[in-house]
Amino acid sequence: MVRRVASTATDALFPARCVHCGRDGELICDRCLAGATRIDREASCRMCALPTDGVTLCGRCSTNPAPASSLIAVFAFDGAIRSAIHALKYDGLRSIAPALSEEMAARWGDRRKVPDATVPVPLHRSRLRARGYNQAELLARNVAAHTGAPLRTDLLRRVVDSPSQASAVGETERAARVRDAFKAGAAVDGLHILLIDDVATTGSTINSAAQTLLEAGAWGVSALVLAREL
Ligand SMILES: [Zn+2]
């Protein structure tokens, strides 16, 4: 509770300064946003968003396809975007979410087929209690408003807490810990889900969530994240 009040105060009391360069005006300034590394969809794998030489799928995904039919990442997880995500997750700067999710919505663009539901990757309840909010849900809210696919936080639950991106565990261990991290209800049956997260580090969290949704009967899962670790 104290932490929640403190983070609200952080949002309200300080004038907007860029989280990366410190310039007054906006929480992430145009210059830093323009300088951030954008992931070119035409030059990256459709399934994991890692760079390819222009082929649709990377070698790994063509032999071992991910459960989500696509992963779109707007930025590489570095520089100003890393600063922004850190501020959003660990410094209580919830008010930076709209500027970031606007980039996600713009990347999603206008598509004829609107997904049935926008689902943020949930936090485990103990982590949600500690942080006071789910940063993925803050991002998903604006994306949902843009796409017209309603925000649904009731379809997917995180039943096992997994280590944060900030902690240093290996890829294999991380993957093992997130494998059974989620549970989905029967209400996902037949739905095309747009799955939202702030950052994909190895992709194991997104893959685990997507796998759970598909096993519960979802028709398909598309994933959209603000940033991907390259
Ligand atoms: Zn800046």
Ligand SMILES: [Zn+2]
């Ligand atoms: Zn791939």
